[in-house]
Amino acid sequence: xxxxxxxxxxxxxxxxxxxxxxxxxxxxxxxxxxxxxxxxxxxxxxxxxxxxxxxxxxxxxxxxxxxxxxxxxxxxxxxxxxxxxxxxxxxxxxxxxxxxxxxxxxxxxxxxxxxxxxxxxxxxxxxxxxxxxxxxxxxxxxxxxxxxxxxxxxxxxxxxxxxxxxxxxxxxxxxxxxxxxxxxxxxxxxxxxxxxxxxxxxxxxxxxxxxxxxxxxxxxxxxxxxxxxxxxxxxxxxxxxxxxxxxxxxxxxxxxxxxxxxxxxxxxxxxxxxxxxxxxxxxxxxxxxxxxxxxxxxxxxxxxxxxxxxxxxxxxxxxxxxxxxxxxxxxxxxxxxxxxxxxxxxxxxxxxxxxxxxxxxxxxxxxxxxxxxxxxxxxxxxxxxxxxxxxxxxxxxxxxxxxxxxxxxxxxxxxxxxxxxxxxxxxxxxxxxxxxxxxxxxxxxxxxxxxxxxxxxxxxxx
Amino acid sequence: xxxxxxxxxxxxxxxxxxxxxxxxxxxxxxxxxxxxxxxxxxxxxxxxxxxxxxxxxxxxxxxxxxxxxxxxxxxxxxxxxxxxxxxxxxxxxxxxxxxxxxxxxxxxxxxxxxxxxxxxxxxxxxxxxxxxxxxxxxxxxxxxxxxxxxxxxxxxxxxxxxxxxxxxxxxxxxxxxxxxxxxxxxxxxxxxxxxxxxxxxxxxxxxxxxxxxxxxxxxxxxxxxxxxxxxxxxxxxxxxxxxxxxxxxxxxxxxxxxxxxxxxxxxxxxxxxxxxxxxxxxxxxxxxxxxxxxxxxxxxxxxxxxxxxxxxxxxxxxxxxxxxxxxxxxxxxxxxxxxxxxxxxxxxxxxxxxxxxxxxxxxxxxxxxxxxxxxxxxxxxxxxxxxxxxxxxxxxxxxxxxxxxxxxxxxxxxxxxxxxxxxxxxxxxxxxxxxxxxxxxxxxxxxxxxxxxxxxxxxxxx
Numbered sequence: 001x002x003x004x005x006x007x008x009x010x011x012x013x014x015x016x017x018x019x020x021x022x023x024x025x026x027x028x029x030x031x032x033x034x035x036x037x038x039x040x041x042x043x044x045x046x047x048x049x050x051x052x053x054x055x056x057x058x059x060x061x062x063x064x065x066x067x068x069x070x071x072x073x074x075x076x077x078x079x080x081x082x083x084x085x086x087x088x089x090x091x092x093x094x095x096x097x098x099x100x101x102x103x104x105x106x107x108x109x110x111x112x113x114x115x116x117x118x119x120x121x122x123x124x125x126x127x128x129x130x131x132x133x134x135x136x137x138x139x140x141x142x143x144x145x146x147x148x149x150x151x152x153x154x155x156x157x158x159x160x161x162x163x164x165x166x167x168x169x170x171x172x173x174x175x176x177x178x179x180x181x182x183x184x185x186x187x188x189x190x191x192x193x194x195x196x197x198x199x200x201x202x203x204x205x206x207x208x209x210x211x212x213x214x215x216x217x218x219x220x221x222x223x224x225x226x227x228x229x230x231x232x233x234x235x236x237x238x239x240x241x242x243x244x245x246x247x248x249x250x251x252x253x254x255x256x257x258x259x260x261x262x263x264x265x266x267x268x269x270x271x272x273x274x275x276x277x278x279x280x281x282x283x284x285x286x287x288x289x290x291x292x293x294x295x296x297x298x299x300x301x302x303x304x305x306x307x308x309x310x311x312x313x314x315x316x317x318x319x320x321x322x323x324x325x326x327x328x329x330x331x332x333x334x335x336x337x338x339x340x341x342x343x344x345x346x347x348x349x350x351x352x353x354x355x356x357x358x359x360x361x362x363x364x365x366x367x368x369x370x371x372x373x374x375x376x377x378x379x380x381x382x383x384x385x386x387x388x389x390x391x392x393x394x395x396x397x398x399x400x401x402x403x404x405x406x407x408x409x410x411x412x413x414x415x416x417x418x419x420x421x422x423x424x425x426x427x428x429x430x431x432x433x434x435x436x437x438x439x440x441x442x443x444x445x446x447x448x449x450x451x452x453x454x455x456x457x458x459x460x461x462x
Numbered sequence: 463x464x465x466x467x468x469x470x471x472x473x474x475x476x477x478x479x480x481x482x483x484x485x486x487x488x489x490x491x492x493x494x495x496x497x498x499x500x501x502x503x504x505x506x507x508x509x510x511x512x513x514x515x516x517x518x519x520x521x522x523x524x525x526x527x528x529x530x531x532x533x534x535x536x537x538x539x540x541x542x543x544x545x546x547x548x549x550x551x552x553x554x555x556x557x558x559x560x561x562x563x564x565x566x567x568x569x570x571x572x573x574x575x576x577x578x579x580x581x582x583x584x585x586x587x588x589x590x591x592x593x594x595x596x597x598x599x600x601x602x603x604x605x606x607x608x609x610x611x612x613x614x615x616x617x618x619x620x621x622x623x624x625x626x627x628x629x630x631x632x633x634x635x636x637x638x639x640x641x642x643x644x645x646x647x648x649x650x651x652x653x654x655x656x657x658x659x660x661x662x663x664x665x666x667x668x669x670x671x672x673x674x675x676x677x678x679x680x681x682x683x684x685x686x687x688x689x690x691x692x693x694x695x696x697x698x699x700x701x702x703x704x705x706x707x708x709x710x711x712x713x714x715x716x717x718x719x720x721x722x723x724x725x726x727x728x729x730x731x732x733x734x735x736x737x738x739x740x741x742x743x744x745x746x747x748x749x750x751x752x753x754x755x756x757x758x759x760x761x762x763x764x765x766x767x768x769x770x771x772x773x774x775x776x777x778x779x780x781x782x783x784x785x786x787x788x789x790x791x792x793x794x795x796x797x798x799x800x801x802x803x804x805x806x807x808x809x810x811x812x813x814x815x816x817x818x819x820x821x822x823x824x825x826x827x828x829x830x831x832x833x834x835x836x837x838x839x840x841x842x843x844x845x846x847x848x849x850x851x852x853x854x855x856x857x858x859x860x861x862x863x864x865x866x867x868x869x870x871x872x873x874x875x876x877x878x879x880x881x882x883x884x885x886x887x888x889x890x891x892x893x894x895x896x897x898x899x900x901x902x903x904x905x906x907x908x909x910x911x912x913x914x915x916x917x918x919x920x921x922x923x924x
Binding site: 002003004006008009010073074075085103105107144147148166167170171173174175176371374375377378379380417418420421423424427 | 464465466468470471472535536537547565567569606609610628629632633635636637638833836837839840841842879880882883885886889
């Protein structure tokens with residue numbers, strides 16, 4: 001039995017899968033400042049029109065251009081691996097498979113969308129992309145993609161991460177990107193904040209504002225902004241993960257998985273693996289699909305489904321999603337990629353439909369799972385990924401208790417080699433758990449009542 | 463055309479290749495303190511007998527136990543990749559292939575020997591391994607292997623690296639190893655040094671002395687020492703790289719490569735790729751085989767072939783090799799893995815036979831090559847690996863000038879994600895080149911004349 005199932009490049013999917021085509025009820029539209037659905041044109045100063053078309057598309061399959069495939073070949077297709085040593089350790093009858101997205105040069109699933117975004121921008125005549133990054137996963141993925149495609153790249157990195165996590169910044173520099181600490185002196189948004197709070201550690205919200213401002217104020221019209229999660233076209237590009245996994249499970253002789261698991265911050269790695277299986281579930285397959293989030297930032301498990309801004313600076317359209325409120329600032333856990341107040345509207349509508357069952361975990365349990373994985377499979381995962389592993393272990397133990405030979409599939413979204421300080425904090429007993437109090441959730445979500453209500457369109461047959 | 467050639471686990475080599483069986487003249491024997499060849503028994507306090515048997519074996523093929531194969535499956539077989547983007551960038555008619563050894567959990571080729579060494583020790587009833595590490599590549603590989611096999615692991619890490627490179631130490635901790643700064647208070651060797659020089663930055667020589675002392679003084683007899691390069695059994699375990707590469711080139715429809723390249727510090731990644739091709743060359747194939755070293759530590763290109771100690775503390779047997787003298791301390795270049803005064807005796811005998819043509823490069827040229835590789839193939843290599851890439855680029859340009867469609871194969875021995883400070887130093891113009899002056903070489907190698915002369919057994923038909 002092979003423990004790694006490899007596809008050939010020639011077997012890679014030639015189309016992305018668009019879940020919007022199959023959801024019983026489509027996601028609610030984003031709303032503009034006037035409370036009315038925005039038109040594609042209104043996004044044109046921020047994104048190129050070819051990506052906006054993907055954003056609003058309801059076509060089921062969207063062709064992947066040959067040139068993008070050529071760029072993805074640098075690391076795709078990624079291996080599907082069977083965690084035989086973890087299975088043995090747990091004594092479970094379940095078969096545990098994981099899609100190893102850590103093999104990309106930046107070390108995560110992020111380049112799956114960074115590459116197409118850079119390519120479509122270049123096709124549209126754009127010369128330069130701006131973006132924000134927190135811990136640096138997304139910034140380094142876009143830096144990589146821009147270098148491969150031939151675009152300039154400007155990254156606004158939250159100052160506290162810029163200072164504390166120099167390695168990600170150095171990766172970006174190696175790929176020729178210009179990474180600055182945010183708030184910076186380069187934008188009005190940055191200068192205003194610096195004047196008020198010269199010692200601010202920065203925030204993702206501020207960094208987004210700076211990146212968008214620099215994109216829309218470039219008079220040449222050759223600069224656009226790029227976002228690494230949340231949006232529909234990002235979820236679309238990531239579906240290559242699940243489409244590959246399906247082919248690989250078939251090669252392994254397995255049936256449709258019983259359980260599909262991914263960690264979810266903005267939702268992209270989880271959607272990438274799970275959306276092709278959501279299609280199977282809509283068609284009648286019996287699959288439990290589990291997005292996992294931290295208890296300290298329990299968007300899907302505790303937040304209301306409401307219209308809210310995507311950023312703290314209130315510059316984006318209003319999106320219908322589970323949210324803890326745009327003003328909520330998650331505690332500084334090590335899983336930086338899961339610190340987001342909202343969630344992909346496509347993922348949220350899928351939850352509303354009852355097609356997914358979100359779950360939240362404490363970080364100590366997640367680090368324990370990460371150490372178990374490193375001790376059995378030998379791989380050191382990203383702190384975000386540890387949430388998927390914790391849920392996988394729980395499901396494998398449940399399968400053991402039930403005596404069922406379940407197929408469990410999870411997304412190994414990234415490695416933890418740039419995040420070892422989190423392991424250090426855990427191993428030296430410096431970490432603790434934190435549950436977001438219900439009063440806090442109420443405080444931050446109460447103001448959302450000023451926005452139009454987000455009706456829960458739910459078919460409810462699952 | 464596929465740019466990545468994958469083997470199945472079932473296609474992995476089932477035997478290691480022992481070059482000692484085919485070399486026209488065998489390497490000279492290691493000598494004891496009395497100047498006479500040492501017997502296997504004399505190594506028994508340091509290594510387990512099953513590894514000593516491999517060390518002295520002249521069998522051509524040595525079976526890989528099934529259990530070791532099972533452990534190697536965690537990341538092997540590794541992909542053979544074609545650097546199509548680098549080829550295009552250089553405009554060369556050459557086809558450039560590289561074996562990607564960076565996909566192992568510790569990020570380099572080192573676990574190829576760490577896993578078998580840990581397994582053979584466990585078979586022999588050993589409970590605990592000790593070793594030394596400089597920058598941390600080897601220490602983290604042995605920590606990983608011991609965790610996978612079920613042994614305790616103790617690593618003495620050179621103090622300056624321990625303080626300056628915390629990430630490698632955290633990897634070791636994640637795999638449960640005990641890593642201490644050397645010199646430590648745990649050994650006589652360490653205490654003596656600390657008393658004389660309390661502020662010493664440490665050295666590999668001191669760390670080796672501490673690791674060996676702790677192994678041989680354990681009264682339970684259950685501790686042994688492990689070395690990550692130089693020795694014959696280490697080269698043997700690494701040959702899985704070249705054996706896989708041969709099968710993969712065949713799948714790709716290629717003939718025997720024209721040029722085989724690897725960086726060489728102690729010699730193990732280079733030997734691993736090249737030895738199976740040395741066998742072809744002995745059998746008549748026309749292959750240029752190039753070990754690449756730094757000009758600041760030019761062991762093979764400037765050192766005499768002489769008997770010398772393997773460590774600065776003079777605790778090992780005398781080995782016949784190219785050497786800059788055991789007292790020579792290489793300058794602190796970023797390619798820490800290439801800072802070794804000596805070289806694998808098996809590699810050295812192969813050079814003596816004229817079967818290899820060593821080459822030395824300056825570090826600025828190597829970093830330039832690393833940036834070119836990151837900008838085309840997207841991968842950020844280890845500073846050591848950049849030496850192989852620099853030579854590969856030179857060979858590809860030469861092929862262009864000659865108008866020949868050569869097959870060039872090099873070993874991508876490791877990724878550079880833990881070494882980004884070196885890139886930072888290069889990109890910010892803080893690095894410079896350094897050639898070791900001939901007078902220095904003379905000074906450090908003059909004392910070797912006190913040892914028995916190392917006769918150059920050379921057939922010379924290549």
